[in-house]
Amino acid sequence: xxxxxxxxxxxxxxxxxxxxxxxxxxxxxxxxxxxxxxxxxxxxxxxxxxxxxxxxxxxxxxxxxxxxxxxxxxxxxxxxxxxxxxxxxxxxxxxxxxxxxxxxxxxxxxxxxxxxxxxxxxxxxxxxxxxxxxxxxxxxxxxxxxxxxxxxxxxxxxxxxxxxxxxxxxxxxxxxxxxxxxxxxxxxxxxxxxxxxxxxxxxxxxxxxxxxxxxxxxxxxxxxxxxxxxxxxxxxxxxxxxxxxxxxxxxxxxxxxxxxxxxxxxxxxxxxxxxxxxxxxxxxxxxxxxxxxxxxxxxxxxxxxxxxxxxxxxxxxxxxxxxxxxxxxxxxxxxxxxxxxxxxxxxxxxxxxxxxxxxxxxxxxxxxxxxxxxxxxxxxxxxxxxxxxxxxxxxxxxxxxxxxxxxxxxxxxxxxxxxxxxxxxxxxxxxxxxxxxxxxxxxxxxxxxxxxxxxxxxxxxxxxxxxxxxxxxxxxxxxxxxxxxxxxxxxxxxxxxxxxxxxxxxxxxxxxxxxxxxxxxxxxxxxxxxxxxxxxxxxxxxxxxxxxxxxxxxxxxxxxxxxxxxxxxxxxxxxxxxxxxxxxxxxxxxxxxxxxxxxxxxxxxxxxxxxxxxxxxxxxxxxxxxxxxxxxxxxxxxxxxxxxxxxxxxxxxxxxxxxxxxxxxxxxxxxxxxxxxxxxxxxxxxxxxxxxxxxxxxxxxxxxxxxxxxxxxxxxxxxxxxxxxxxx
RNA sequence: GGGCGAUUAGCUCAGUUGGCUAGAGCAGUCCGUUUACACCGGAAAGGUCGGGGGUUCAAGUCCCUCACCGCCCACCA
Numbered sequence: 001x002x003x004x005x006x007x008x009x010x011x012x013x014x015x016x017x018x019x020x021x022x023x024x025x026x027x028x029x030x031x032x033x034x035x036x037x038x039x040x041x042x043x044x045x046x047x048x049x050x051x052x053x054x055x056x057x058x059x060x061x062x063x064x065x066x067x068x069x070x071x072x073x074x075x076x077x078x079x080x081x082x083x084x085x086x087x088x089x090x091x092x093x094x095x096x097x098x099x100x101x102x103x104x105x106x107x108x109x110x111x112x113x114x115x116x117x118x119x120x121x122x123x124x125x126x127x128x129x130x131x132x133x134x135x136x137x138x139x140x141x142x143x144x145x146x147x148x149x150x151x152x153x154x155x156x157x158x159x160x161x162x163x164x165x166x167x168x169x170x171x172x173x174x175x176x177x178x179x180x181x182x183x184x185x186x187x188x189x190x191x192x193x194x195x196x197x198x199x200x201x202x203x204x205x206x207x208x209x210x211x212x213x214x215x216x217x218x219x220x221x222x223x224x225x226x227x228x229x230x231x232x233x234x235x236x237x238x239x240x241x242x243x244x245x246x247x248x249x250x251x252x253x254x255x256x257x258x259x260x261x262x263x264x265x266x267x268x269x270x271x272x273x274x275x276x277x278x279x280x281x282x283x284x285x286x287x288x289x290x291x292x293x294x295x296x297x298x299x300x301x302x303x304x305x306x307x308x309x310x311x312x313x314x315x316x317x318x319x320x321x322x323x324x325x326x327x328x329x330x331x332x333x334x335x336x337x338x339x340x341x342x343x344x345x346x347x348x349x350x351x352x353x354x355x356x357x358x359x360x361x362x363x364x365x366x367x368x369x370x371x372x373x374x375x376x377x378x379x380x381x382x383x384x385x386x387x388x389x390x391x392x393x394x395x396x397x398x399x400x401x402x403x404x405x406x407x408x409x410x411x412x413x414x415x416x417x418x419x420x421x422x423x424x425x426x427x428x429x430x431x432x433x434x435x436x437x438x439x440x441x442x443x444x445x446x447x448x449x450x451x452x453x454x455x456x457x458x459x460x461x462x463x464x465x466x467x468x469x470x471x472x473x474x475x476x477x478x479x480x481x482x483x484x485x486x487x488x489x490x491x492x493x494x495x496x497x498x499x500x501x502x503x504x505x506x507x508x509x510x511x512x513x514x515x516x517x518x519x520x521x522x523x524x525x526x527x528x529x530x531x532x533x534x535x536x537x538x539x540x541x542x543x544x545x546x547x548x549x550x551x552x553x554x555x556x557x558x559x560x561x562x563x564x565x566x567x568x569x570x571x572x573x574x575x576x577x578x579x580x581x582x583x584x585x586x587x588x589x590x591x592x593x594x595x596x597x598x599x600x601x602x603x604x605x606x607x608x609x610x611x612x613x614x615x616x617x618x619x620x621x622x623x624x625x626x627x628x629x630x631x632x633x634x635x636x637x638x639x640x641x642x643x644x645x646x647x648x649x650x651x652x653x654x655x656x657x658x659x660x661x662x663x664x665x666x667x668x669x670x671x672x673x674x675x676x677x678x679x680x681x682x683x684x685x686x687x688x689x690x691x692x693x694x695x696x697x698x699x700x701x702x703x704x705x706x707x708x709x710x711x712x713x714x715x716x717x718x719x720x721x722x723x724x725x726x727x728x
Numbered sequence: 729g730g731g732c733g734a735u736u737a738g739c740u741c742a743g744u745u746g747g748c749u750a751g752a753g754c755a756g757u758c759c760g761u762u763u764a765c766a767c768c769g770g771a772a773a774g775g776u777c778g779g780g781g782g783u784u785c786a787a788g789u790c791c792c793u794c795a796c797c798g799c800c801c802a803c804c805a
Contacts, residue, residue: 008767200802207805222805235805274804281805288803348802412732419731419801502800537740539798571742571752576733577799581740583754590767601764638744646744649752664764 002712005603009596011560011589014708019140021711027722028145030083038722039083046082047492048074049476050139050146051500051508052154054093055128056100059138060542061534061580062501064552065572067142068565069531069644070499074145075700076639079725085492087479088139088146090132092155094436094468095197095354099189101127101435117434124435141553143561143703145721150488152479154471155437162478163471164440166519168451173375175393175518176429180365182283182290182300183428184350187308188357191432192366194467195425196506197353202346209275209341210333212253212260217246219340221275223347224285225333226325229258229312230303233281235292238266240277256332258303258314265296284363300363308360322360367430367439367464369393371514379521387521396517397421397510406513408528409642410575413502420506427511429467436465473511476524495525497642502530502575529642532577534568539579555585562702563588569648569701591652592705595698598660599709602691605671606684614681621686624663628654628690632697632727648701655694663690693726 026032033039048070053063070086078084101124102112112120132153139146152159170176183192209221218234236243246264253260269292270279283293284302293300303312310317310325316332317325333339350359374390384403385391391399398421400406401414408414430439439462442449449459474482476498480489494516500509509528516524535541536548543549555564566588572578617625631654635647667683674680699706699720710720 005764008765220805224805269803271804279805286803286805288805291803347805415731416800423802539740567753573742573744579740581753583740584752586767587753593767594765597765597768599764604764634744641744643744645742649742653752660765661769668764 002603004712005596005600009593009705011562011592011704012557015141015143015556015561015704018704018707018711019143021707021719022145022721023148025719025721027078027719028086028147029149030085030147033078033722034083036722039078039081043081043083045085045491046074046077047085047087047495048497048499049479049495050086050088050144051498051504052089052091052152052472052475053135054096055090055131055135056093056096057131057544058134059552061550061552061555061568062531062542063138064142064555064564065531065534065568065578066499066501067139067144068568069529070497071142071144071703072565072569072644072648072700073497073499073639073642075703075721076725078145078721079696079699079723081724083491085150085488086144086146087150087152088144088148089152089154089475089479090128090135091472092128092153092436092468094431094465095189095191095193095433096468097124097128098433098435099354112434121434138553141556141561142565145703150479154468154475158481159471159474159478160437161484162474162482163437163466164451165483166470166474166515167440167466169519170369171450175370175373175375176367177370178365178367180363181368182285182287182361183364183366184287184352185306185360185362185364186352186355186357187306187360188355189352189433190306192364192428192430193352193354193359194428194469198350198359199353200348201351203349204344205347205349206342207275207345208330208333208339210339212251212255212262212280212338214336214338216251216253216262218243218264218278219276220278220280221341222280223345224282224322224326225329226310226317226322227282227285227303228280228329229255229260229310229314229317230282230284230301231260231262231280232283232293232298232301233263233265233296235265235267235270235279235281235296236277237270237272238268240270240272243278256314256316256329258312263298265292265298267292267296285361287361290361290363302363304360304362306362308358366428369427369429371424371426377518377521381520381522382517385521393514393518394421394424397513400513400517400523405523406526406528409530410573413505413528413530413575417505417510420510427467429470430462430464431467432463433465436468437471438462439464439466469507469511472508473515474519476512476516477520482520493520494523497527497529498525499529499531502532505530527642530575532572532575535577535579537580537582539577542580550580555582559585559589560592560704562592562704566591566648566652566701569644570652571645571649573645574642588652591656592702594656594660595702595705595709598655598664599691599713601664601668602687603713605668606688611681611685611688614678614685616678616682617685618679618682620666621682624686625689627658628693629728632693635697636725636727644701651694651698651701655698659690659694663687695720696723696726699723 034041053059074084074086184198186193205223207221207223208225209219211219220234247266249264251262253262281289281292283289283298284300285304305311308322310320312318317328352359371393374392376388377391380387383405440451441462442454442459444459476495477493480493482489512524516522563585567585635650638647667687670683671680695706695709707720
């Protein structure tokens with residue numbers, strides 16, 4: 001027996017060595033597994049793409065949980081003999097990374113526009129590289145058996161090729177278009193953002209009721225009087241008896257020096273019970289009003305610019321920030337005796353996810369993906385939709401989930417998904433930032449070239465970049481070499497499992513389904529496993545600014561990666577948030593030590609390296625072995641259903657409370673008392689077999705300690721990582 | 729306004745398709761260091777499974793309802 005078992009288990013001394021050993025073996029790469037004969041060439045493939053962490057900094061416990069779940073599943077399938085591929089990578093996370101670097105530069109007094117596009121991007125790339133390196137180290141520390149030879153980045157050359165190909169096809173199918181529309185403008189980030197990047201905040205606001213002028217017949221209500229300089233209509237409900245006589249009339253008004261031409265229109269969307277039942281329509285500065293303007297053919301009048309400042313002919317507010325203009329306007333209304341009422345109300349205000357700025361709706365020329373337009377599907381492996389069939393992107397997204405071609409775990413998120421699609425508007429994909437995939441469109445004298453670089457200086461490329469989720473949406477197949485027809489793509493797509501957080505179901509999961517079904521006529525993955533958020537001990541969301549974020553590396557240093565992994569897995573079902581508990585991690589460190597000591601005892605009692613199966617096993621031993629096999633059968637089924645929260649607990653329970661507490665104690669007695677040589681041999685064989693099989697069964701969950709023990713026991717250069725799952 | 733989740737031992741949480749005396753970690757009580765393990769073992773204690781109603785031979789588990797907490801979505805300005 002090795003002397004190392006005489007001391008308590010010390011994860012720090014073994015983990016990095018074991019990871020090196022795995023990397024040297026190249027068994028993370030399925031091609032090597034086939035070459036070395038541990039996986040058969042015609043084995044069933046099993047693939048997962050790692051949700052690429054943003055290169056904005058370091059990994060948090062949520063990532064640790066994600067890596068633990070995926071690695072456990074991948075290791076299980078590898079041990080079952082499948083051709084197993086887990087692709088790692090990172091995400092450039094356009095807005096998030098750019099915002100982060102801008103903040104860092106500002107500390108040195110540097111601004112992005114002073115640097116210029118090229119120099120600024122060099123700064124961002126340097127930051128991204130550093131962040132990438134840290135992330136890579138962390139992924140390794142968790143024991144993740146990803147195939148590093150296939151690592152990808154959402155902004156590298158191969159992924160750019162995919163982005164261009166996707167953009168081109170969508171443009172040619174009329175699904176990508178450029179148009180001036182009212183969009184969500186982030187005045188702080190100086191870019192448009194999509195509907196999904198808006199975060200609503202509840203705030204107190206005043207609802208003002210007033211008339212534009214003394215001779216205007218209808219009072220209107222608004223929380224934003226300053227936008228009224230841009231009004232082109234007043235809308236009332238068609239059935240509202242109070243205003244029938246005015247419908248269709250137009251009023252010319254002097255509103256604090258601004259000439260307004262207000263049409264009275266009828267629109268179903270006006271709520272007669274709210275305020276006066278009359279709505280001042282500001283088509284250029286409200287999404288709702290814009291839609292109303294389109295329906296009623298109203299003119300747009302922009303009075304607020306990109307810096308959230310007024311641009312009016314009214315001297316009263318021109319050049320002021322919107323908040324100042326609001327105060328001025330209300331003062332003016334009061335002086336003119338036009339203000340009828342003001343009251344405090346609660347209001348949902350739109351803010352930008354990344355910068356926190358209040359969104360200013362503005363009319364702007366942007367690129368969009370049309371989600372409702374019908375087109376002919378070019379390729380299809382989808383059940384229920386044939387090649388050439390007319391569908392919309394919305395319908396594709398709905399169909400593959402409602403027809404169970406994609407299963408979402410837990411199931412309740414399917415409902416959330418469908419609801420999102422029902423409310424989905426066209427996806428704004430252009431951004432006025434520098435970091436990201438530049439829009440693959442080139443202009444020259446009014447001509448446009450789409451998707452392919454003309455490589456000619458007389459053409460100018462579009463200044464904007466793409467929404468970061470555009471490239472992420474291609475991830476399941478861009479990582480496999482698409483648009484090239486690679487062997488990897490043919491073998492590993494669709495992927496088997498997508499494991500990610502429920503908070504990005506719209507941003508990412510839905511967009512991947514959109515792109516994959518549209519471009520390939522294939523689902524991107526068969527199962528979506530959504531994990532919850534890791535919160536702090538009190539249930540608060542972890543964040544760096546609050547200072548309650550826990551670094552997984554600290555936990556690994558203290559307790560070992562195996563303990564951290566187990567603590568993230570046991571009892572944590574899909575979709576439920578977990579509160580961080582250091583006690584829980586500590587408990588699994590003790591478990592690792594328990595495994596260590598039980599091994600020591602078994603080795604002491606079974607000194608021969610290879611214990612032969614005795615001619616006859618004691619009845620009791622037979623029962624022990626059968627008990628474990630029964631458990632294994634149960635566990636194997638649950639693993640296939642991704643119920644890791646049950647399996648991990650059951651393995652823990654069996655090892656400690658059956659094997660250590662009962663079986664070892666029983667065998668110990670029989671070996672020490674040695675009633676008969678036959679019975680002793682039977683007990684020894686049982687101990688050894690149960691230990692070995694449990695090491696195998698525990699390996700996907702606690703890969704380091706199990707491999708370390710395996711390496712110590714076996715001198716034949718075999719590795720636990722590619723040993724066979726012990727179910728007979 | 730709509731939808732969803734949670735409510736189980738002092739604390740943090742499991743409980744798989746309804747089925748034997750409801751589990752784990754931590755905290756806490758008593759005993760134990762005769763050789764696997766004090767990062768331990770043994771024993772005891774602790775729960776009207778949020779309230780109420782219903783279905784069933786049987787409910788923490790299914791249905792209805794109420795309460796409280798939390799999350800997501802939404803064009804009442």
